[in-house]
Amino acid sequence: MKNFDKQTISHLKQLARLCRGDILKMTYVANSGHPGGSMSSLEIFLSVYSFANIDPKNPNDPLRDRIVISHGHTSPGVYAVLGRLGFVNIDEVIAGFRHPSSIFEGHVTRGIPGIDWSTGNLGQGLSAGVGFALASKIKGLDYHVYVLMSDAEQAKGQVAEARRVARKFGLSNITVVIDYNDAQISGRARDVMPVNIRANYEADGWRVLEVDGHDFEQLFNALKEAYEDKVHPVAIIAHTVIGKGVSFMENDVSFHGKPLSREQLDKALAELGLENDIDKYIQMRKELPLAKHKQPKTDYSIKIKATPFRTYKDKIDNRTAFGKALLDIVKANLDSETPVVAIDCDLASSVKLDEVQKHAPERFFQLGVQEHNAATVAGALSCEGIVTFFADFGVFGVSETYNQHRLNAINNTNLKVVVTHCGLNVGEDGKTHHGLDYISAPANWLGYKVIVPADPNQTDRVIRYIAGVYGNFLVAMGRAKMSPITREDGSLFFDENYVFEYGKIDVIRDGDTVTIITCGSVVENAIKAADQFKGKVAVLNVSCPFDLDKETLKKYCSGRKVLVVEDHAAPLGLAAIVSKFLLTNGIIPTQFEQIAVEEHAVSGPYEALYELYNLSSNKIAERLEMMLK
Numbered sequence: 001m002k003n004f005d006k007q008t009i010s011h012l013k014q015l016a017r018l019c020r021g022d023i024l025k026m027t028y029v030a031n032s033g034h035p036g037g038s039m040s041s042l043e044i045f046l047s048v049y050s051f052a053n054i055d056p057k058n059p060n061d062p063l064r065d066r067i068v069i070s071h072g073h074t075s076p077g078v079y080a081v082l083g084r085l086g087f088v089n090i091d092e093v094i095a096g097f098r099h100p101s102s103i104f105e106g107h108v109t110r111g112i113p114g115i116d117w118s119t120g121n122l123g124q125g126l127s128a129g130v131g132f133a134l135a136s137k138i139k140g141l142d143y144h145v146y147v148l149m150s151d152a153e154q155a156k157g158q159v160a161e162a163r164r165v166a167r168k169f170g171l172s173n174i175t176v177v178i179d180y181n182d183a184q185i186s187g188r189a190r191d192v193m194p195v196n197i198r199a200n201y202e203a204d205g206w207r208v209l210e211v212d213g214h215d216f217e218q219l220f221n222a223l224k225e226a227y228e229d230k231v232h233p234v235a236i237i238a239h240t241v242i243g244k245g246v247s248f249m250e251n252d253v254s255f256h257g258k259p260l261s262r263e264q265l266d267k268a269l270a271e272l273g274l275e276n277d278i279d280k281y282i283q284m285r286k287e288l289p290l291a292k293h294k295q296p297k298t299d300y301s302i303k304i305k306a307t308p309f310r311t312y313k314d315k316i317d318n319r320t321a322f323g324k325a326l327l328d329i330v331k332a333n334l335d336s337e338t339p340v341v342a343i344d345c346d347l348a349s350s351v352k353l354d355e356v357q358k359h360a361p362e363r364f365f366q367l368g369v370q371e372h373n374a375a376t377v378a379g380a381l382s383c384e385g386i387v388t389f390f391a392d393f394g395v396f397g398v399s400e401t402y403n404q405h406r407l408n409a410i411n412n413t414n415l416k417v418v419v420t421h422c423g424l425n426v427g428e429d430g431k432t433h434h435g436l437d438y439i440s441a442p443a444n445w446l447g448y449k450v451i452v453p454a455d456p457n458q459t460d461r462v463i464r465y466i467a468g469v470y471g472n473f474l475v476a477m478g479r480a481k482m483s484p485i486t487r488e489d490g491s492l493f494f495d496e497n498y499v500f501e502y503g504k505i506d507v508i509r510d511g512d513t514v515t516i517i518t519c520g521s522v523v524e525n526a527i528k529a530a531d532q533f534k535g536k537v538a539v540l541n542v543s544c545p546f547d548l549d550k551e552t553l554k555k556y557c558s559g560r561k562v563l564v565v566e567d568h569a570a571p572l573g574l575a576a577i578v579s580k581f582l583l584t585n586g587i588i589p590t591q592f593e594q595i596a597v598e599e600h601a602v603s604g605p606y607e608a609l610y611e612l613y614n615l616s617s618n619k620i621a622e623r624l625e626m627m628l629k
Contacts, residue, residue, distance in 0.1 A: 004050070009216045012046050015084045019046070020245045021274040022080035022090060026097035026104075027259040029281045033098065033106065036255035037150065038077030040181040040213070040240040045069075045081040047219040048146050048177060049114065056086040059113035065143050066132040068117045070125020071150035071179065072107035073257070078115070079104050087113040095284035101291045110383075110411050111296025117380065118411050121403060123156030125149055126176060127373045130162050131380025133174040134365070138339055138386060144227060145174045152184040155193040160200065161373030166233045167205035169365075175226040176201075176235040179213060183242040183253045201235040213238025246271055298412045299470045300385055303337040304329065307464060311496050312456045312484055318477035318521075319420040321456035323352025325463040326389060330360045339363065340387040340467060343378040345371050351391040351420045375401040375417075379408035382415045387467055390415060394422035394435020394476060402441055409445040409472055416466050417448075417474040423567030423597070424613060425478025425521040430603035438476035439545055440572035448472045449502065454523040454541045455485045457494035462543075465500045478521035478567070480606050485523060485541075488531075503547040507556070511538035514627050515556040515589075516620070517578055518565040519543050525610065526565050528617035529624055537624055545574050548581050557582055561591040561627050567615055570596035595623060 019042055027033035052065040069078050076097065083090030088104075096102025103112055107120035117128045129147035136143050153159060166174055178197060186192045198208045207229060211218035219238065226234035242256070243249030246268040260268060269276045307328040312321060330340045341363045348354040348366070357364040367374040375390060375397075382388035390397065397419040398405075408415055422435045442448045449471060453459040459477060466473040485493040485508060493508060508527055513536045518526045523541050530537035538556050542548065562582075564575035575594040582589065595614050602609070610616040614623070 004220050012050060012216050016042055016046055017245070017272055018274070019077065019080035019084055021269055021272050022083065022094055023076040024260055024265055024268055025278055025281060026076055026079070026094045028265050028278060029094060029285055030098040031259055033076050033259055034073040034257045035076060035259060036183070036242045036249065036253070037071065037179065037181065038074045039244045039246070039249070040242045041071070041074050041148065041179045042077050042081070042244070043214045043216060043219060044148055044177050044179055044238055045077050047216060047223060048148060049081055049085055051220060051223045052146055053143065054114065056113065059087060063141060063143055066116045066129070066145045067114065068119070068125045068129045068132070068145070068147045069108045069115065070119055070147055070153060071122065072119030075104070075106065075108045078108050082112070082114045091281070091284070095281045096288060099285060099288050101288045101293050103293045103296065111298050118407070121407055122150065122153035123158045124376050124404065124407060126159050126162040127376035128380040129174055129176070130166050130171060131377040132384060133166065133171040134169060134377065135381050135384035135386055136173055137169070138341065139384065143173070147174065147176045149176060149178050151178055151180045151182060151189045151197065152192070154178065154195045154197050154200070158372040158376070160204070161370035163201060163204040163206060165367055165373060165377065171233050172230050174233045175223065176233070178235060178237050179240050180237050181240040181242040183251070183256065185253070185256055187253060197237060205232065207232040207234045208237065209234065210237045210239065213240035214244055298383070299414070302387060302468055302470055304340060304387065304468055305332045305336060306468070307332045309464065309496065310460050311492065313492065315481045315483050316456045317479065317481045318453060318456050318459040319352045319479070321459040322418055322463050322475070322477070323355045325460045326353070327355040327359060329464065329467050330356050330363045334360065334363070338385055338387055341365060341381065341389070343367060343374055343388060343390045345369060345374050345392055345396065347392060351393070351418070353391050371396045371400050372404055375404035375408070379404070379411060379413040379415050382413045383411065388415055389418060391418040391420070393433065394419040394438050395433055398435060398438050398441050398474070405442070405448070406445050409447045412447070413472055414470050415472050419474065419476050421479045422476045423478055423521060424601050424609040424615065425480050425567055425606045427479065427606035427609060428603050431600035434601055436569035436597055438474065439568055439574060439577070442474045443546065443577070445472070448474055449544070450474045450476065450546055451502070452476045452519040452543050452545065454506070454519065454543060455482055455494060457484055457492065457498065458500065458543065461494065461498060461500035465502070476520065480521070482521065482524055485527065503544045503549060505549040505552040506541040506543070507538065507552065508541050509537065509539040511536045513537065514561045514563060514624060515540060516563050516565055517542055517574065519545065519574060520567060522565050522567050522610070522615050525615060525617040526620055529620035532621050533624055533628060536628060542574065542578070545577050548578070550585055553582065554585070554587050557589050558587050560589055562589040562593070563623060563627060564594045564596070565615065565620055566596045568596055570594060570598050591627065593623070593627065595620065
């Protein structure tokens with residue numbers, strides 16, 4: 001915590017004037033951006049970055065305070081402040097704002113010194129801040145988290161979810177500052193969607209302060225009061241004016257996302273008493289190369305202890321194998337430099353996190369029925385040197401949290417998403433719970449790797465593998481118990497000697513005429529069907545659909561008949577990925593067919609659904625018989 005005298009406040013007032021000019025210049029040069037909100041939030045940005053324990057000479061200090069800018073569109077204001085406080089070069093900011101070769105993108109970007117989370121999707125910043133604040137408790141690091149937000153995003157449900165979690169876990173090390181300029185794209189915030197911000201925070205157990213958001217002294221006093229409160233998380237509502245500092249911009253919502261004209265820029269800079277050197281920056285921008293900027297390094301070394309495999313010989317569900325493997329990993333690393341934690345959404349007994357909850361409660365976090373917040377909290381946690389497992393049903397952990405995981409991918413998190421109850425394997429719960437997009441949806445979260453294990457033994461190895469590798473993984477599995485996969489002689493395929501290799505295709509059965517390509521819960525049925533045509537049907541377990549083994553596919557698909565079998569929606573699943581890969585690589589089958597889910601299915605035991613939707617061993621065998629004619 002820093003103290004501020006009148007001289008410091010006077011200096012910051014001068015910086016605010018310069019920053020307003022920087023905002024107007026960079027948005028003019030880029031011919032795009034959001035000047036209005038940047039100018040209303042400016043004193044907030046300057047106050048927090050000056051008050052927080054963060055040093056521009058050592059911006060990645062593990063003990064630094066974390067700062068999340070939830071309203072990421074106000075990047076011009078953030079970049080201007082970072083430039084004037086010495087975190088980045090202000091000339092590079094003004095000339096390069098929103099240029100492909102510049103890291104200063106349109107919305108704030110993680111990896112820029114002083115920015116801990118990429119944002120732009122309103123309503124997720126507080127969840128990220130909660131994740132950072134929770135991480136400080138887990139790792140025993142004494143830092144504070146500041147989340148700067150807009151007023152309009154307070155209407156989002158995820159914000160309410162995050163408020164409740166902060167209070168539940170006693171996160172008094174988090175302070176929210178809300179820019180209440182009462183202006184958004186469609187007009188006044190109070191008219192677009194009325195929200196009683198103060199009452200909502202107080203109802204969820206927060207302490208609330210209100211200040212003039214352009215008064216440094218009031219802002220500093222509120223920040224000090226919030227920091228010293230060791231009981232409550234604190235929200236500061238800062239009343240501001242959109243476009244503050246330029247008379248014709250003030251209270252004009254049209255300047256939310258519109259740069260000034262040259263005439264307006266001349267007038268505004270004159271009013272601010274600043275030199276109009278815009279031509280210098282225009283020339284600098286012209287000299288920038290048409291190239292992608294280098295992505296900042298944001299990963300870390302994972303230092304966890306390896307744990308011995310479990311091998312299953314009897315029928316068991318993959319989710320139980322997951323739960324036991326995770327418990328082994330968590331217990332072995334209670335004192336490790338890289339902790340391992342589990343995030344649950346009121347499904348611990350179903351997704352098998354209850355073992356961690358029972359035996360290592362300090363590494364288990366129950367966030368309730370609020371998946372959007374949980375996914376973002378988990379993502380932020382994973383950025384802080386904590387291997388984070390987020391387990392959920394497929395329909396919730398994939399479909400419902402699609403945008404949250406997309407933003408996690410953008411932030412290069414280290415999240416391990418494990419989704420159970422995928423496909424028709426859920427059975428009686430019916431169409432609302434038949435998660436059928438566990439391959440197709442994550443394909444759009446660029447950077448995520450998906451693994452669909454074939455049985456409990458492969459599941460065990462997969463979980464231990466992803467725990468020790470940096471990156472975002474999604475592991476998908478069904479609900480039902482299944483027999484361990486065996487070789488033709490009855491021995492375990494994924495036995496004590498099996499080591500999971502990401503991207504490797506497992507040849508479960510060999511054959512010379514038809515190749516079945518499959519994964520997950522239906523591998524067992526595919527094998528049973530293939531065994532009726534020994535020597536003629538090969539079975540490939542493609543557990544890593546995004547990174548395919550060219551040589552194996554070439555050997556088993558070129559000049560052969562191919563049948564893809566998947567408990568997944570038909571249009572964009574395994575068959576779509578494999579067919580594109582084959583065509584792209586010049587691997588041409590003589591025939592290519594698919595068995596997949598073509599509609600939202602009815603309720604019933606999964607065995608009955610597999611029979612109705614052609615995924616049973618009998619139905620697969622019937623298709624094989626036709627293909628072998």
